[in-house]
Amino acid sequence: MDINSPLRLSIPSSGALAKPALDLLRACGLGVLRTNSRTYTAEIPALPGVAVSFQRGSDITQKIDEGSADLGIVGKDRFLESRRVDGETRVIIELGFGRSQLVLGVPDAWVDVTSIADISELSMEFRAEGSDLKIATKYPRLVERHLLASGVNYFSLVQSSGTLEVAPAMGFADIIADITESGTTMRANHLKQIDGGTLIASQACLVGRRLRHGKDDAQLERARSLTDMIEAHLAARKLYSVTANMKGDTAEDVAGYVLDHADISGLRGPTISKVYTRDAEGWFAVTVIVEQSRLLAAVEQLRSVGGTSVTVSQPNYVFDSSHKAYERLTANGVGRKS
DSSP: OOTTSOEEEEEESSSTTHHHHHHHHHHTTOOOBOSOTTOSEEEOTTSTTEEEEEEOHHHHHHHHHTTSOSEEEEEHHHHHHHSOTTSOEEEEEEOSOSOEEEEEEEETTOTTOOBHHHHHHHHHHHHHTTOOEEEEESOHHHHHHHHHHTTOOOEEEEEOSSOOTTHHHHTSOSEEEEEESSSHHHHHTTEEOOBTOEEEEEOEEEEEEOOOTTTSHHHHHHHHHHHHHHHHHHHHTTEEEEEEEEEOSSHHHHHHHHHTSGGGSTTTOOEEEEOOOSSOOOEEEEEEEEEGGGHHHHHHHHHHTTOEEEEEEOOSOOOOSSOHHHHHHHOSSSOTTO
16 A cells, blocks of 8 residues: 555534544544644644644635645535536545525515525516515525525625625625524524525535546545544434343243243344352343434333343444445445435
8 A cells, every 4th residue: 555645534613513534533543642732733643644634624625626636524515515517526425513404594574485485486576676676695606596496586695704694684685595503593583484495404424526447446445434434323323222131941932932022122123141159040141232212212122121230331443344435435426426
């Protein structure tokens, strides 16, 4: 493997995604070592050959598109807005933090405007009066695409890098399209959301350029290791391992009984092992893997059928038989997750 061909990973240097990105990598066993907080480069000691750079979130997609980075952590909203349409950069893994929505914000005073269909009608009224419906946004590409697909054909976009919520009150736009987590800021500025006015649901994503076998083998092997660790860790977050001691004549009898109860049958069935004791026979340890939503039900069911000493743990990693992130990384075209 060519050590002079590092895998180049860009992560946000500041903003809402910066610390959660580092926290996630650390939880995955991929902690970033930054020798000086003022430097913009770092490494991942657990994965030699990965060169980490700290970039502005708004620049990460461009860095990957132009080939100066291979992978990056960025909000899906920023990625979809700024990626090259004809490029091969794609979403590799959705990371589950930084969740938000890109939505239209309409003045509360517009009591008759409650849906995207109303916006379409309103835009035609504006046009008939010789003007366009003005929409302030930082996401002109996504907004234009959504409005046209929703039958809103007459509008003009006002690009702004500042606070958008004040735009209608100050008169330089009629409505806005902006990212929100809870809608609190919009409501505080007398704006409301409407039916059909959610453009995208966003979250932090690992994005990357397509890596090719034969050409990018060094980077590809490192990318495979990095994405495998992240994907397996995220999968493990949803699962718990539950173990209880149960009496039974044989392991097969215990397994059969467990399989008859949905809450304790696990994802693929139980693992049964004999418990060796000095003073009793017929004890078995039953271990099942259950989803978080079924954890308490599984514990109660095990108790009800005689399970004792019930212990619960969460795995750090769950590796599936297929590596979906790697498939997206090497697939021809942008793939399903883009």
